[in-house]
Amino acid sequence: MxxxxxxxxxxxxxxxxxxxxxxxxxxxxxxxxxxxxxxxxxxxxxxxxxxxxxxxxxxxxxxxxxxxxxxxxxxxxxxxxxxxxxxxxxxxxxxxxxxxxxxxxxxxxxxxxxxxxxxxxxxxxxxxxxxxxxxxxxxxxxxxxxxxxxxxxxxxxxxxxxxxxxxxxxxxxxxxxxxxxxxxxxxxxxxxxxxxxxxxxxxxxxxxxxxxxxxxxxxxxxxxxxxxxxxxxxxxxxxxxxxxxxxxxxxxxxxxxxxxxxxxxxxxxxxxxxxxxxxxxxxxxxxxxxxxxxxxxxxxxxxxxxxxxxxxxxxxxxxxxxxxxxxNGNELPQVSEFYITECTWMRKHGWRTPEWKLIQALEPDFHFKPEIELYNLVKDPEENHNVAEREPEVVALLQKRMEDYIARREAETGRINPMYTNTNYHGLGTGPMKSSQEAYDHLYLGSITNARRLQSK
The missing domain is CATH 3.40.720.10 (Alkaline Phosphatase, subunit A)
Incomplete structure (x- = not known):
C-alpha cells in the first residue's frame, strides 16, 4: 500500500x-x-x-x-x-x-x-x-x-x-x-x-x-x-x-x-x-x-x-x-500574542494580542501613516481608530513585549532580525526611505506586466 x-x-x-x-x-x-x-x-x-x-x-x-x-x-x-x-x-x-x-x-x-x-x-x-x-x-x-x-x-x-x-x-x-x-x-x-x-x-x-x-x-x-x-x-x-x-x-x-x-x-x-x-x-x-x-x-x-x-x-x-x-481533543499552549511583519511596499513590524494591535514603522510609508499605530481589537475590530496617543502605557508595554521577543529569537538563531537588514525590500537599491513623500514618489507598481515581473522575482 x-x-x-x-x-x-x-x-x-x-x-x-x-x-x-x-x-x-x-x-x-x-x-x-x-x-x-x-x-x-x-x-x-x-x-x-x-x-x-x-x-x-x-x-x-x-x-x-x-x-x-x-x-x-x-x-x-x-x-x-x-x-x-x-x-x-x-x-x-x-x-x-x-x-x-x-x-x-x-x-x-x-x-x-x-x-x-x-x-x-x-x-x-x-x-x-x-x-x-x-x-x-x-x-x-x-x-x-x-x-x-x-x-x-x-x-x-x-x-x-x-x-x-x-x-x-x-x-x-x-x-x-x-x-x-x-x-x-x-x-x-x-x-x-x-x-x-x-x-x-x-x-x-x-x-x-x-x-x-x-x-x-x-x-x-x-x-x-x-x-x-x-x-x-x-x-x-x-x-x-x-x-x-x-x-x-x-x-x-x-x-x-x-x-x-x-x-x-x-x-x-x-x-x-x-x-x-x-x-x-x-x-x-x-x-x-x-x-x-x-x-x-x-x-x-x-x-x-x-x-x-x-x-x-x-x-x-x-x-x-x-x-x-x-x-484529537488534547491541549496545546495557547498562542496568545505574536510578532507581525510587513515588507512589501512598506517596512513595518508589530505585536498582536487578542485585545491589542501595535504597528510600528521602521521607515516612513507611502500612505503618510503615523510611525506608531495602536488598535483595540475588541472595541475596534476593523482597526479604524488609532489610539496610540491616548494609550501610551499600552504602546510601551507592547513595544517591550515585541523587543524582548526579537532579542530572544536573535539569540536563538544567532542572526539579526531580518526586518532590520532588508532595507532594499523595494528593489531600488537606495536604502530606507527618508520621508513618506519620497516613498510616494518612488515606489511605483505600473502595469499588470510589471506586477507579474516583480512577483516572478
Missing part, C-alpha cells in the same frame, strides 16, 4: 472572512465548504508575515520569519540552508513532488518538478481564467503522479484572489447588479488618485468604473470561480480512487485589502484583513469530519501538522506546532 499522498492548495490572497464556510454572507466557496464539512476547519488561523515570499516560506518550512530569515517580497539571496522545506523532507522520504504556479522563488525550493500557468494577463475577453489555466496543467500532472509507484506531494498556488481580479463570465457579476459606471458615484476617485498603484489599477479595472463595490465584487467572483474550478480537482481525486489515501490541505499565504485603510486592492499593511487566512484539512478515516477548532493557529503550524498526519518524523525543532493535538 502506498504512503499518504498530500495535495496542498496554497491559495494566494484569500481572506478567510470572505469564505462562506467561515460565515461570509455570500455563497463564495460551496465546494471548499464541503471539504471542511468532511474534515477539520481552523477558525482563527493567521499569517503573521506579509507578503507572499515570507508567508510561503513559513508555511513550507514550519519556521517563523527568524527561522527562515525571509521577510521581504523581493527576498535577496536563497532561503538559508539551515532549514528544509516540506518538498525537501518529502523528497528524502521517497515522494514525488510537483509545484504548480510558484517557480523562481526561494520559498518554493526543493520540488522535483515546476509547472507554470498564466495567472496575470487577460485573454481576448478581457478576463483571465486563472483557475482553469491551472487545471489545464495540474490535473494531467495529478494523473501522472498517481500512475507512479511512489506517493506524491502536489502543491497548487491558485492566484484568482490576487489582483488583478479578473473572473470570467458569469462570475464577474454574480455578486453585483449595480451600475459600475454611475457618474454620481465617486468611491473610486481615491483609488485612481493613489499615484504608486494608479496605473496598475487602470491596466485591469475596466475604463469608466466609478463604484468600488464593483471591484470588490470581482474579488468575490474570483473566489467563487476558483472554488468551482477546484471542485474539478476534487472530482479527479475521487475518480482516481485515492480519496482515502490523500490528505487535502486548503490554506492561503495572506489575506487581502480591498478598500480598507487606504491600501486598495493589495496586501500590504498588517491590519487583520491581511493576517486572516483559512486552514482546512481533510483525510478520511484519519481526521474527524466536521470539526471546527477555535484556538489561534499560525502559518508555521502547517508543515509540522502535515508531517505528523503523514507519520513522518524529522530531527528539526520547528517553530510551528502540530495541530493534531487540537484535532
Amino acid at each position: 502506498k504512503k499518504t499522498n498530500v495535495i496542498v492548495f496554497g491559495i494566494d490572497s484569500l481572506r478567510r472572512d470572505f469564505m462562506s464556510g467561515y460565515g461570509y454572507h455570500h455563497l463564495t466557496t460551496p465546494h471548499m465548504d464541503k471539504i471542511a464539512s468532511e474534515g477539520v476547519l481552523f477558525e482563527n488561523h493567521f499569517s503573521p508575515s506579509i507578503p507572499t515570499t515570507p508567508a510561503y516560506a513559513s508555511m513550507l518550512t514550519g519556521m517563523d520569519c527568524f527561522g527562515t530569515d525571509v521577510v521581504a517580497l523581493r527576498h535577496e539571496g536563497p532561503m538559508g540552508n539551515h532549514v528544509k522545506t516540506l518538498a525537501e523532507v518529502l523528497g528524502e522520504n521517497g515522494y514525488n513532488t510537483t509545484c504548480v504556479g510558484f517557480s523562481n522563488n526561494p520559498s518554493s525550493r526543493g520540488f522535483q518538478n515546476y509547472l507554470d500557468y498564466e495567472a496575470w494577463m487577460p485573454d481576448e475577453s478581457g478576463r483571465c481564467p486563472k483557475a482553469e489555466n491551472l487545471n489545464d496543467v495540474a490535473i494531467p500532472e495529478l494523473k501522472r503522479l498517481n500512475d507512479e509507484d511512489e506517493p506524491f506531494f502536489l502543491f497548487l498556488r491558485h492566484m484568482d484572489p490576487h489582483s488583478p481580479y479578473l473572473p470570467p463570465r458569469p462570475f464577474e457579476r454574480i455578486f453585483y447588479d449595480g451600475n459600475e459606471k454611475d457618474p454620481s458615484n465617486h468611491t473610486m476617485e481615491s483609488v485612481y488618485n493613489f499615484k504608486p498603484h494608479a496605473d496598475f489599477f487602470k491596466s485591469w479595472i475596466p475604463e469608466g468604473v466609478t463604484d468600488k463595490n464593483y471591484v470588490e465584487a470581482q474579488y468575490e467572483g474570483a473566489i467563487a470561480y476558483m472554488d468551482a474550478c477546484i471542485q474539478n480537482i476534487f472530482a479527479t481525486v475521487e475518480d482516481l480512487g485515492i480519496e482515502e489515501e490523500t490528505l487535502i490541505v486548503l490554506t492561503s499565504d495572506h489575506g487581502e485589502t480591498l478598500y480598507e485603510h487606504d491600501c486598495y486592492f493589495d496586501h500590504h499593511g498588517m491590519y487583520d484583513n491581511c493576517l486572516v487566512v483559512p486552514l482546512i484539512m481533510k483525510f478520511p478515516g484519519k481526521l474527524p469530519e466536521g470539526k471546527r477548532i477555535t484556538d489561534t493557529t499560525v502559518i508555521q503550524d502547517v508543515m509540522p501538522t502535515i508531517l505528523e498526519v503523514m507519520g513522518i518524523q524529522t530531527d528539526t525543532n520547528y517553530n510551528g506546532r502540530s495541530l493534531l493535538h487540537f484535532v
Whole structure:
C-alpha cells in the first residue's frame, strides 16, 4: 500500500472572512465548504508575515520569519540552508513532488518538478481564467503522479484572489447588479488618485468604473470561480480512487485589502484583513469530519501538522506546532500574542494580542501613516481608530513585549532580525526611505506586466 499522498492548495490572497464556510454572507466557496464539512476547519488561523515570499516560506518550512530569515517580497539571496522545506523532507522520504504556479522563488525550493500557468494577463475577453489555466496543467500532472509507484506531494498556488481580479463570465457579476459606471458615484476617485498603484489599477479595472463595490465584487467572483474550478480537482481525486489515501490541505499565504485603510486592492499593511487566512484539512478515516477548532493557529503550524498526519518524523525543532493535538481533543499552549511583519511596499513590524494591535514603522510609508499605530481589537475590530496617543502605557508595554521577543529569537538563531537588514525590500537599491513623500514618489507598481515581473522575482 502506498504512503499518504498530500495535495496542498496554497491559495494566494484569500481572506478567510470572505469564505462562506467561515460565515461570509455570500455563497463564495460551496465546494471548499464541503471539504471542511468532511474534515477539520481552523477558525482563527493567521499569517503573521506579509507578503507572499515570507508567508510561503513559513508555511513550507514550519519556521517563523527568524527561522527562515525571509521577510521581504523581493527576498535577496536563497532561503538559508539551515532549514528544509516540506518538498525537501518529502523528497528524502521517497515522494514525488510537483509545484504548480510558484517557480523562481526561494520559498518554493526543493520540488522535483515546476509547472507554470498564466495567472496575470487577460485573454481576448478581457478576463483571465486563472483557475482553469491551472487545471489545464495540474490535473494531467495529478494523473501522472498517481500512475507512479511512489506517493506524491502536489502543491497548487491558485492566484484568482490576487489582483488583478479578473473572473470570467458569469462570475464577474454574480455578486453585483449595480451600475459600475454611475457618474454620481465617486468611491473610486481615491483609488485612481493613489499615484504608486494608479496605473496598475487602470491596466485591469475596466475604463469608466466609478463604484468600488464593483471591484470588490470581482474579488468575490474570483473566489467563487476558483472554488468551482477546484471542485474539478476534487472530482479527479475521487475518480482516481485515492480519496482515502490523500490528505487535502486548503490554506492561503495572506489575506487581502480591498478598500480598507487606504491600501486598495493589495496586501500590504498588517491590519487583520491581511493576517486572516483559512486552514482546512481533510483525510478520511484519519481526521474527524466536521470539526471546527477555535484556538489561534499560525502559518508555521502547517508543515509540522502535515508531517505528523503523514507519520513522518524529522530531527528539526520547528517553530510551528502540530495541530493534531487540537484535532484529537488534547491541549496545546495557547498562542496568545505574536510578532507581525510587513515588507512589501512598506517596512513595518508589530505585536498582536487578542485585545491589542501595535504597528510600528521602521521607515516612513507611502500612505503618510503615523510611525506608531495602536488598535483595540475588541472595541475596534476593523482597526479604524488609532489610539496610540491616548494609550501610551499600552504602546510601551507592547513595544517591550515585541523587543524582548526579537532579542530572544536573535539569540536563538544567532542572526539579526531580518526586518532590520532588508532595507532594499523595494528593489531600488537606495536604502530606507527618508520621508513618506519620497516613498510616494518612488515606489511605483505600473502595469499588470510589471506586477507579474516583480512577483516572478
